Amino acid sequence: GAVVSQHPSRVICKSGTSVKIECRSLDFQATTMFWYRQFPKQSLMLMATSNEGSKATYEQGVEKDKFLINHASLTLSTLTVTSAHPEDSSFYICSAVSKGYEQYFGPGTRLTVT
Amino acid sequence: DAKTTQPPSMDCAEGRAANLPCNHSTISGNEYVYWYRQIHSQGPQYIIHGLKNNETNEMASLIITEDRKSSTLILPHATLRDTAVYYCIVRNLGNTGKLIFGQGTTLQVKP
Numbered sequence: 001g002a003v004v005s006q007h008p009s010r011v012i013c014k015s016g017t018s019v020k021i022e023c024r025s026l027d028f029q030a031t032t033m034f035w036y037r038q039f040p041k042q043s044l045m046l047m048a049t050s051n052e053g054s055k056a057t058y059e060q061g062v063e064k065d066k067f068l069i070n071h072a073s074l075t076l077s078t079l080t081v082t083s084a085h086p087e088d089s090s091f092y093i094c095s096a097v098s099k100g101y102e103q104y105f106g107p108g109t110r111l112t113v114t
Numbered sequence: 115d116a117k118t119t120q121p122p123s124m125d126c127a128e129g130r131a132a133n134l135p136c137n138h139s140t141i142s143g144n145e146y147v148y149w150y151r152q153i154h155s156q157g158p159q160y161i162i163h164g165l166k167n168n169e170t171n172e173m174a175s176l177i178i179t180e181d182r183k184s185s186t187l188i189l190p191h192a193t194l195r196d197t198a199v200y201y202c203i204v205r206n207l208g209n210t211g212k213l214i215f216g217q218g219t220t221l222q223v224k225p
Contacts, residue, residue, distance in 0.1 A: 006157075036215075043201075043215045043217050044152075044215040046215075049212065091155070093158070101211065102160070103213055105150075105157035105159070105160075106157050
C-alpha cells in the first residue's frame with residue numbers, strides 16, 4: 001500500500017522556539033495533505049488542509065500564523081509550529097490523498113515543548 | 115462534528131469475532147462509510163470502506179444496513195494485535211473529503 005512518512009518521529013524543543021515537521025508521500029503524488037493533532041486520550045483533531053501550490057485551509061480555531069503549512073511539492077508538506085509553548089505539546093499526524101482519493105496516514109510526530 | 119456514534123469501549127476474547135457497531139443516521143447518498151483503527155502512538159490505519167453493499171477484505175468485513183443508517187465492522191478472528199481504537203467515519207470520496215474523527219471504540223482483545 002501507499003506509504004507516508006513523517007520526520008522527525010519525536011522532537012523536544014524549548015519554549016519560544018520553532019519546530020518543523022515534514023510529511024512525505026513516498027510512492028505516490030498527493031495534491032492534498034491533511035494535518036491533525038491528537039492530545040493524550042483524545043481523538044484526532046483536523047487542523048488544516050494543505051494543497052500543493054496554494055495556501056492551506058485552516059479549521060476553525062486553529063491559528064494560521066502559529067501553525068505554518070507549506071506544500072511546495074506533490075510529495076512534501078511541512079508544518080512549522082512557531083514560538084512553541086508547552087500547550088503545543090501533542091502528537092501531530094499527517095495524511096496524504098492519493099489519485100484514487102484514499103487517505104494514507106503518516107506514523108505521527110511526538111512534540112514535547114519544555 | 116463527527117457524524118457517527120460508536121460505543122466507547124468493547125472487549126473481545128482472542129480468536130473470537132469482534133463486532134463493532136456504528137450509527138450514522140444522517141448519512142447522505144454520496145457519503146461512504148470508512149473504518150480506520152489506531153494502535154497506541156501510531157498513525158491511523160485504513161481497514162475498509164463501503165457505500166451500500168457489504169464489503170470484505172483480508173482484514174475485516176463491513177456490513178451496512180439497507181437504509182445505510184448503521185454499519186458493523188467484523189474482525190472474524192480477533193488477535194491481541196487487534197487491540198486498538200476503531201473509528202467509523204462517513205466521508206465524501208472527493209479530493210476534499212475530510213476525515214472527521216469521533217471518539218471511536220476502544221477494542222480490548224483479551225487472551
